[in-house]
Amino acid sequence: MGESNNSFLELVGITKKFGDFTAVSEIDLAIKEGEFFTLVGPSGSGKTTMIRMLVGMDQPTSGDMRLNGELLNGVPANKRPTCMVFQSLALFPHKSVGENIEFSLKIAGMDPALRRTRANELLQQLRLPLDYYSKGVNQCSGGERQRIALARALAFDPKILFFDEPLSALDYRLRKTLEKELKDIHRETGKTFVYITHSLEEAMVMSDRIGIMRDGRIVQVGTPNEIYNHPRDKFVAQFMGEVNTIDVDDAGRNKVRSKADGAVYAVHKKPDGFKAGHLIIRPEIMKIGSVAAKLPNKLQGVVFNDYALGSRVQYQVRAAGGVHWLVERLQDEPFDGKLNDTVYLGWRPEDSILVKD
Numbered sequence: 553m554g555e556s557n558n559s560f561l562e563l564v565g566i567t568k569k570f571g572d573f574t575a576v577s578e579i580d581l582a583i584k585e586g587e588f589f590t591l592v593g594p595s596g597s598g599k600t601t602m603i604r605m606l607v608g609m610d611q612p613t614s615g616d617m618r619l620n621g622e623l624l625n626g627v628p629a630n631k632r633p634t635c636m637v638f639q640s641l642a643l644f645p646h647k648s649v650g651e652n653i654e655f656s657l658k659i660a661g662m663d664p665a666l667r668r669t670r671a672n673e674l675l676q677q678l679r680l681p682l683d684y685y686s687k688g689v690n691q692c693s694g695g696e697r698q699r700i701a702l703a704r705a706l707a708f709d710p711k712i713l714f715f716d717e718p719l720s721a722l723d724y725r726l727r728k729t730l731e732k733e734l735k736d737i738h739r740e741t742g743k744t745f746v747y748i749t750h751s752l753e754e755a756m757v758m759s760d761r762i763g764i765m766r767d768g769r770i771v772q773v774g775t776p777n778e779i780y781n782h783p784r785d786k787f788v789a790q791f792m793g794e795v796n797t798i799d800v801d802d803a804g805r806n807k808v809r810s811k812a813d814g815a816v817y818a819v820h821k822k823p824d825g826f827k828a829g830h831l832i833i834r835p836e837i838m839k840i841g842s843v844a845a846k847l848p849n850k851l852q853g854v855v856f857n858d859y860a861l862g863s864r865v866q867y868q869v870r871a872a873g874g875v876h877w878l879v880e881r882l883q884d885e886p887f888d889g890k891l892n893d894t895v896y897l898g899w900r901p902e903d904s905i906l907v908k909d
Contacts, residue, residue: 560585560744561606561712566615568601575601577768579615583746588738590747590755593765594791600716602765603748607636607714619711635710639717641701643689649675649700650685656708674703677740679733695726702734706741715747719754731757752792756780764788785907789832796838796877798831800906808906813873817849820902832905838879840867841887844898853877855893869897 559582566579576598583589591599604610605617608629617624624632635656643652653674654667662670668685675682678699689697698718705713719727735758738745749755755762756776763773764787772784783789786797800808803816808831810817817831844850853871861880867889869877879897881887889895 559583560587560620561746562616562618564616564618566602566605566612566617568598568605568610569613575768576605576612579770581763581770581773583744585744586742588735588745588747588758588760589763590749590759590761591763591765591770592749592752592755592791594750596767597765598768599748599750599765601768603636603714603716603746606746607634608632633711634714635705635708635712636714636716637701637705637718639720641697641718643697643701643704645690647689648685649680649687649689649692652689652700653703653707655704660708670707671703674706677706678703678737694722695730698722698730699733702737706743710743712744712746715745715749717749717751720749720751727754734758764791781905783832783905783907785909786830786832789830789905789907794835794878796833796835798833798875799828800831801828802826806901810873810875812875813871815851815872817904818901819904819906822906823908826906826908829906829908832907833899833903834905835866835878835880836864837903838877838897838899840869840879840881840895840897841889842896845896847898848901849904850896850898851877852894852896855889855891855895858891869895871897 561583563579563581566576567574568576579602591602593599601610605612608624608627611626619633644655650668650671653671657667657670671685672682675684680696680699689700692700701718719730722730731754747758759776761773761775762779763770764779765771766787772779772788779788780792783792789795790797799811801811803809806822807816807818809815819831839847851871853869855867856870857868859866863883864880865883866878866880869879871877877897
């Protein structure tokens with residue numbers, strides 16, 4: 553908890569049990585004020601249970617949650633200075649856009665003229681026309697409803713906004729647009745955003761820091777670049793995207809040996825006490841063709857298939873020992889190979905990742 557002195561939202565030893573099942577176990581986490589923090593993990597990792605405790609829908613079995621030093625344990629959701637944007641959005645379909653945005657302000661007894669002023673401010677901030685104030689919510693597009701839900705959440709000026717996979721039901725193009733818009737809105741408002749998603753892509757695009765969850769625990773916290781380039785273990789590396797993973801043993805100074813085919817590869821650095829583990833090389837780091845033949849780590853394989861990825865091309869190459877490699881190149885990088893050709897693959901020692909488990 554080295555960051556606790558600077559933390560805005562602090563969790564210490566948070567555990568949640570349902571009978572004999574432990575959904576969340578001994579979570580320690582410090583989130584800074586104004587940070588965009590994302591919890592990401594596969595289904596069943598505990599992230600939904602985490603968000604329910606953070607907003608006050610569930611209480612932890614043990615451990616403490618503090619906001620600005622004040623204990624949150626036992627404080628009901630409607631008494632917390634926080635707000636939640638749900639996957640379902642939970643907008644009132646029979647109300648207008650303006651009435652939805654003003655809902656919390658009306659409940660709080662704010663003067664109607666002041667409510668209207670605040671709603672108009674939020675419409676402008678969320679890039680919605682002012683004449684949408686009187687428009688029915690059901691007349692709005694999916695992307696517009698997302699903005700309305702966010703405007704409603706921002707209306708009463710919460711200290712933290714929590715997001716439960718709000719973009720998961722949208723089509724790809726709209727989701728990509730709103731990812732950038734959410735990041736822009738975060739920057740403009742300066743609010744603390746805590747976001748839950750199973751989508752690595754969303755987490756990488758929007759977050760200041762990411763927490764990776766697995767089996768009820770946070771296994772690594774860091775910036776997107778830190779987690780992508782320095783994963784703590786095989787699970788994190790593979791969760792962060794497609795990778796080539798080779799089971800290896802120690803083979804002496806700065807070298808490891810593949811268990812599949814006995815090939816020896818050079819590495820830049822080994823973890824302390826390394827005897828066996830996994831060598832991880834990302835497809836975009838690897839080279840293919842004549843340029844690969846000149847690199848310290850190289851092997852040969854047969855091009856089995858290729859996949860167009862817009863600006864990039866990905867190749868599946870099958871090598872000795874039944875190992876299937878993925879390698880990517882930019883469209884404008886020279887390569888004259890084709891399916892069924894025998895080609896070189898290669899990478900530099902400093903571009904590989906070595907983990908114990």
